[in-house]
Amino acid sequence: MPRGIHVFAMRKSNPSFLNGVPELMVLQLLARREMYGYEIVKGIQTASKEAFAFGEGSIYPVLHELEAGKLVKSRRAEVQGRSRLYYALTASGRKRLQLLANQWEQVALGIAQVLGGANA
Amino acid sequence: MHKECSVPSEVRKRLQRAGLGRAYAIRAAHELHDHWRDMVDEGMRAGMTQCEAETEATARLGSAELLAKEFASRMQRSSWLGRNPTFGFAMLALTLTIVWWFALGSLAANACGLFGGSIGAEDVTWRLGLFNRCLDGVRAGGYVVVPWLCCHVAHRFYCGWRPALWACLVIAIHNGMHVLRVSTSGQHGNISWGYSFNFAAMPALLALCAPLAVFALYQAWNRRAPSERTESAGVAC
Numbered sequence: 001m002p003r004g005i006h007v008f009a010m011r012k013s014n015p016s017f018l019n020g021v022p023e024l025m026v027l028q029l030l031a032r033r034e035m036y037g038y039e040i041v042k043g044i045q046t047a048s049k050e051a052f053a054f055g056e057g058s059i060y061p062v063l064h065e066l067e068a069g070k071l072v073k074s075r076r077a078e079v080q081g082r083s084r085l086y087y088a089l090t091a092s093g094r095k096r097l098q099l100l101a102n103q104w105e106q107v108a109l110g111i112a113q114v115l116g117g118a119n120a
Numbered sequence: 121m122h123k124e125c126s127v128p129s130e131v132r133k134r135l136q137r138a139g140l141g142r143a144y145a146i147r148a149a150h151e152l153h154d155h156w157r158d159m160v161d162e163g164m165r166a167g168m169t170q171c172e173a174e175t176e177a178t179a180r181l182g183s184a185e186l187l188a189k190e191f192a193s194r195m196q197r198s199s200w201l202g203r204n205p206t207f208g209f210a211m212l213a214l215t216l217t218i219v220w221w222f223a224l225g226s227l228a229a230n231a232c233g234l235f236g237g238s239i240g241a242e243d244v245t246w247r248l249g250l251f252n253r254c255l256d257g258v259r260a261g262g263y264v265v266v267p268w269l270c271c272h273v274a275h276r277f278y279c280g281w282r283p284a285l286w287a288c289l290v291i292a293i294h295n296g297m298h299v300l301r302v303s304t305s306g307q308h309g310n311i312s313w314g315y316s317f318n319f320a321a322m323p324a325l326l327a328l329c330a331p332l333a334v335f336a337l338y339q340a341w342n343r344r345a346p347s348e349r350t351e352s353a354g355v356a357c
Contacts, residue, residue, distance in 0.1 A: 037151055038158040055182020056159070057127070057152050061194040064148070068198035068278065085151060 022062045027097040034088035071096050127184045128152040134188035136343045139281025146346055148191055156181055195278035205283035213290040216266045228254035248309045252302045263330035267291050271338040288331040295327035
């Protein structure tokens with residue numbers, strides 16, 4: 001199992017202020033192009049340089065929750081003989097992404113200030 | 121040729137046991153299975169043997185128990201009814217009951233001509249008698265249809281079996297205490313609607329048991345295994 005920060009709720013060590021991080025990462029990746037689950041996991045691992053550790057199956061509850069909230073939509077497509085469920089961002093998803101990204105920037109700024117203050 | 125992974129089918133079974141819709145459980149299992157196959161292919165491309173790649177992929181997918189819990193809790197949180205099941209489903213059961221009685225009761229009254237202009241004194245008695253029989257039908261239909269609708273809503277909004285059972289209990293209590301009387305006085309008919317409980321006489325067993333039986337049947341139907349066609353498509357293993 002890879003080492004890293006456990007951001008998915010499957011891990012009991014998930015700190016509460018990391019809530020919303022899986023959604024943020026998934027929405028950010030889907031803002032670039034539509035993807036299927038495996039691609040999203042690979043995208044998160046590549047973009048974060050494997051900083052996050054999670055059971056890969058736990059991406060699907062996040063995707064399904066986002067889909068139920070109409071933040072993403074899915075369509076089935078046949079690619080290289082395999083039927084895949086592709087996820088794409090909706091207009092509400094784009095708004096939610098903006099909101100989460102702003103919130104996360106504030107959290108990151110706050111943490112940086114605390115750490116900066118502690119190190120000063 | 122791939123061996124099959126047990127995690128997706130275990131997740132499907134757990135989701136069905138948790139009362140999530142059968143179609144949704146199959147879809148989740150299908151996606152997990154596809155993901156597992158992609159991981160096996162990736163492992164084999166990286167030089168692992170098929171057996172090693174499959175073991176690695178199964179470990180990377182995560183435990184079936186935790187995955188099923190994650191699916192269930194996230195989907196329950198995705199709707200207002202799922203976040204407020206006790207209040208939401210009690211209100212849903214009562215609202216559906218009221219709508220059922222109001223809609224079909226009005227329809228029955230109209231069909232029996234009770235909304236007509238002047239009705240002769242001799243007509244009132246038989247029309248109200250017919251209306252009474254229609255109401256018996258509405259009551260009997262309500263024993264089945266309203267609990268079924270509550271179970272359906274619980275599935276539709278991924279709320280699980282507990283809220284559905286709670287709604288059926290509310291309906292059973294309502295059925296046990298609900299009183300509707302139609303009486304005549306001269307040229308007029310009276311309909312009285314209310315709730316009472318007679319300690320001397322038990323309420324009708326059918327009124328209490330029917331909603332719970334509908335709940336049990338709905339859950340049993342939802343928990344059936346996928347068809348062979350679905351299995352051969354790699355949905356479950």
